[in-house]
Amino acid sequence: MKNYHVAIVGATGAVGAELLRVLERRSFPVASLRALSSARSAGKSVLFRGESIKVEELDENSFAKIDIAFFSAGGDVSRKFVPIARNAGAISIDNTSAFRIEPDVPLVIPEINGEDVKQHRGVIANPNCTTAVALMALYPLHRAFGVKRVFAASYQAVSGSGQRAIDELREQVAASAQDRQSTPQVYPHQIAFNVLPHVDTFLETGYTKEEMKFQNEGRKIMHLPEFRASITCVRVPVYRAHSVAVSAEFEREVSVEQAHEVLAKAPGLELVDQPNKSRYPMPLTVAGKDNCEVGRVRIDCAFDNGLSFWVSGDQLLKGAALNAVQIAELL
Ligand SMILES: NC(=O)c1ccc[n+]([C@@H]2O[C@H](COP(=O)([O-])OP(=O)(O)OC[C@H]3O[C@@H](n4cnc5c(N)ncnc54)[C@H](OP(=O)(O)O)[C@@H]3O)[C@@H](O)[C@H]2O)c1
Structure with a gap:
């Protein structure tokens, strides 16, 4: 070789x-x-x-x-x-x-x-790290049922903003324990013990650049020019691994059983879906892992032919x- x-x-x-x-x-x-x-x-x-x-x-x-x-x-x-x-x-x-x-x-x-x-x-x-993690679960479902549109919210780790953001969260956690002030440098507000509905810069439409990547990159990667996605991207005080809550509408009828079957076979993805045993994907369990995890799969109660699910993945790995x-x- x-x-x-x-x-x-x-x-x-x-x-x-x-x-x-x-x-x-x-x-x-x-x-x-x-x-x-x-x-x-x-x-x-x-x-x-x-x-x-x-x-x-x-x-x-x-x-x-x-x-x-x-x-x-x-x-x-x-x-x-x-x-x-x-x-x-x-x-x-x-x-x-x-x-x-x-x-x-x-x-x-x-x-x-x-x-x-x-x-x-x-x-x-x-691709963008949030898009990559979400598509690892959405694409196999698209192959099975034909995705039309998606509403989603992301829960993005600070390591997505680089080493300085990891240091900033550490410093703010330490400062809080020592009861002292720490001025944010990377983010516009304190990230420790907070969530920021603000990832990347805002566009005239009110969406951020990060939010539009899901639709724009999703169309290109899935070869699906009609794909529509509305997402709110949120930074959370997690060191590593992004999660995305997705509600997706499909062309064809869906069932949880079929979705489970499809997701369990998808490459690079693990199905972790036993909510009654408190088993679902979490940043702490996917951090450092190559595979993304998907769970909380359910029939969406607002869409016809809709599924809701939760996917977590290490964005420094699958997202980068x-x-x-x-x-x-x-x-
Ligand atoms: N973090 C993620 O999860 C993630 C995921 C997907 C894509 N990305 C993208 O990957 C890129 C890097 O992200 P990161 O999280 O690794 O950031 P980071 O921790 O801040 O690292 C940035 C790196 O770029 C180098 N650098 C900065 N300015 C440079 C310049 N003018 N010339 C040469 N090297 C320069 C830095 O070198 P110094 O040590 O000399 O400053 C450092 O090695 C970004 O574009 C980001 O959007 C990040």
Whole structure:
């Protein structure tokens, strides 16, 4: 098997750290690894396969001899450096939203539209983390019943906003225990012991950018241009793993039994649905796990042909690093 020269742009961040672990854990055939960051972290080191790798500052020459470049350093960095990586001959797998909706850039969840990878022209986009977790359960149900529209609410962990947000929640929890004030830096309000109905920037419609990703990216990934989704995205004081409460309306008649059968067989998904035994998906039980979990499946009482369910998944894994490495494996 060929071994690949790999670069990670944003290697010191929350997603970058996870990318290093996933590449190692899945024995991805890495010939060499280049860890890239901003000037802030250049000179630090990261661990890969027991070896300490010096972090370099990202610049125009960072992609010489690189085969695969994983990008997780924000949209602006991707917009500037993905074309540079492409010119240097590398294929980019981008975790940011910079290219997701571009028509010539495949947006891929391997369990759903892995075939789309074949159409790439040097860059493949990784979906939004909440969208990825929700679609892992919605797509198999769509295959069985034909989804028309969805209403949903997300419960998003702070690690979705990166390492500084993890630190901010820790600090606010400690400050509260010590009865002292802590000024929020990442979020507009305290996140500890609070929930914020505000993820990403607001649009003129009143939705946030994050909220519109579910519909826009869902259409592209499921090849379903008529798909409609109205979601309220909420940040919760959870360190890791997003959850989404979904009510979905389908074309065909649904039953809980059939839905269970479909979900139990779906790749990358586990059915955890024994509410009478208090067994349902939770962030604490999916954190660190590759598979997403789905439960609380019931006939929706407001829709015809509707199902309500609850899905949880580790957004640093299925919503970012794991999905990106799965795409690299497909390549
Ligand atoms: N967190 C998630 O669950 C998640 C899921 C899906 C997608 N994403 C996306 O992935 C990206 C990274 O997220 P994250 O959570 O890992 O953020 P993070 O913890 O804040 O890490 C950001 C990384 O980007 C690097 N960076 C920032 N500015 C840079 C620049 N100008 N040049 C080079 N490197 C730069 C940082 O390096 P320094 O150490 O030098 O600052 C750090 O390594 C974001 O675009 C985010 O939307 C995140």
